[in-house]
Amino acid sequence: MVKQNNMAPKVGMVSLGCPKALVDSERIITQLRSEGYQIAPDYEGADAVIVNTCGFIDSAKQESLDAITEALDENGKVIVTGCMGVNPEDIEAMPSAVLSISGPQDVDTVMAAVRRALPLQYDPFTELLPPQGIKLTPRHYAYLKISEGCNHKCSFCIIPSMRGKLRSRYLADILQEAEALAAAGVKELLIISQDTSAYGIDIKHESQLWRGAVYNNSLLDLCRALAELGIWVRLHYVYPYPHVEHIIPLMSEGKLLPYIDVPFQHASYQVLKAMRRPASSDNTLAQIERWRSLCPELVIRSTFIVGFPGESEQDFELLLSFLRDAQLDRVGCFQYSAVEGATANQLANPVPEQLKQERWDRFMQLQQEISEDKLEQKVGQTLTILIDEIDHERALGRSYADAPEIDGCVQVLGEHNLHVGDMVDVCIEDATEYDLIATLAD
Numbered sequence: 001m002v003k004q005n006n007m008a009p010k011v012g013m014v015s016l017g018c019p020k021a022l023v024d025s026e027r028i029i030t031q032l033r034s035e036g037y038q039i040a041p042d043y044e045g046a047d048a049v050i051v052n053t054c055g056f057i058d059s060a061k062q063e064s065l066d067a068i069t070e071a072l073d074e075n076g077k078v079i080v081t082g083c084m085g086v087n088p089e090d091i092e093a094m095p096s097a098v099l100s101i102s103g104p105q106d107v108d109t110v111m112a113a114v115r116r117a118l119p120l121q122y123d124p125f126t127e128l129l130p131p132q133g134i135k136l137t138p139r140h141y142a143y144l145k146i147s148e149g150c151n152h153k154c155s156f157c158i159i160p161s162m163r164g165k166l167r168s169r170y171l172a173d174i175l176q177e178a179e180a181l182a183a184a185g186v187k188e189l190l191i192i193s194q195d196t197s198a199y200g201i202d203i204k205h206e207s208q209l210w211r212g213a214v215y216n217n218s219l220l221d222l223c224r225a226l227a228e229l230g231i232w233v234r235l236h237y238v239y240p241y242p243h244v245e246h247i248i249p250l251m252s253e254g255k256l257l258p259y260i261d262v263p264f265q266h267a268s269y270q271v272l273k274a275m276r277r278p279a280s281s282d283n284t285l286a287q288i289e290r291w292r293s294l295c296p297e298l299v300i301r302s303t304f305i306v307g308f309p310g311e312s313e314q315d316f317e318l319l320l321s322f323l324r325d326a327q328l329d330r331v332g333c334f335q336y337s338a339v340e341g342a343t344a345n346q347l348a349n350p351v352p353e354q355l356k357q358e359r360w361d362r363f364m365q366l367q368q369e370i371s372e373d374k375l376e377q378k379v380g381q382t383l384t385i386l387i388d389e390i391d392h393e394r395a396l397g398r399s400y401a402d403a404p405e406i407d408g409c410v411q412v413l414g415e416h417n418l419h420v421g422d423m424v425d426v427c428i429e430d431a432t433e434y435d436l437i438a439t440l441a442d
């Protein structure tokens, strides 16, 4: 249970409508209390008011509009949720603006609006949970989720049917979490979502104030704002939409790590079409070349699927040729396997298991050679690394080129006094297929 903090902001709740709406109000109040907010019994004592509306019939709509007007007059800071949020035109046409409008069962959007309007001050003597929440990652890095759901319909994937359409978090909400993580000692943020490039499309890239500056809820502005934290920021699941090109200069300026994780999945137009992949243009190589001309040290990571239904030998050769030309730095490859409920299950011409394995072996052999060459080129360089693990003989760290869990690492040999979470410079002495061997720089 969260202890009462008399300094915590107070939120009022006006709940209208049916029992389903009442349950939504209860969920919101539960969440408010669990985060440490107090509940105000009247307008006067409230720092903001939530109005949970009903839009069932005209008289219910009018009652909701009257309640919003009253809350605006009496308090001024009003967050609207519930059935009237589905068609928000009447609320948007009101003479005074409300802070946020959301539909029924959308506790996340309501809470994001509350946190923006009334940020909590963390008191370690009275609060049980740290402001950055409880993390399962080591203290020095953390995943930061910027949106949920996806607007695409890739035929091998069931995420959109499980998690729904894209719902972006507001920039200020993300930055509040990012700041709390940085203050708690996190040195590297890994930005994740189902489709990072699509961030903010659903909230129409609205502009928003954060620490006195105006930002749009767009990936570019989010990256600019995250760069202000002065810690490593690494982007995952970036689809190669044209606007990504505007993010790359932030990497060459040292504001973001020059690392981009782009799930290409295949290179054959026929296979990408059957996969119904977003942004599957045939000029991917030209795009990669442009990114590299903007940021020569850029490391590109990707994942691929081999043995997708209908993949011919020619399609597979195209994929290998793409790999040779693209010279990607980090690559993962999966053999296609059916997922219950995915539309790809109905596709004709499944690839036999043995052939999938053969293709996977050929793919991995080629990528291993590319990876070896690329890592060999790093020998002699000095790199900054973040230490993840220490054992008796060596310390294991990662440079900007290595994401945790999925990429290789830098093994630091020799005497050292390093600790997990240290950031140090090392000289690269040698390379294996996927890892680098280093000693501490002087």
Ligand code: SF4
Pocket: 150, 151, 152, 153, 154, 157, 158, 159, 160, 194, 195, 278
């Ligand atoms: S694989 Fe496709 S549908 Fe699935 S989450 Fe990614 S972009 Fe969305």
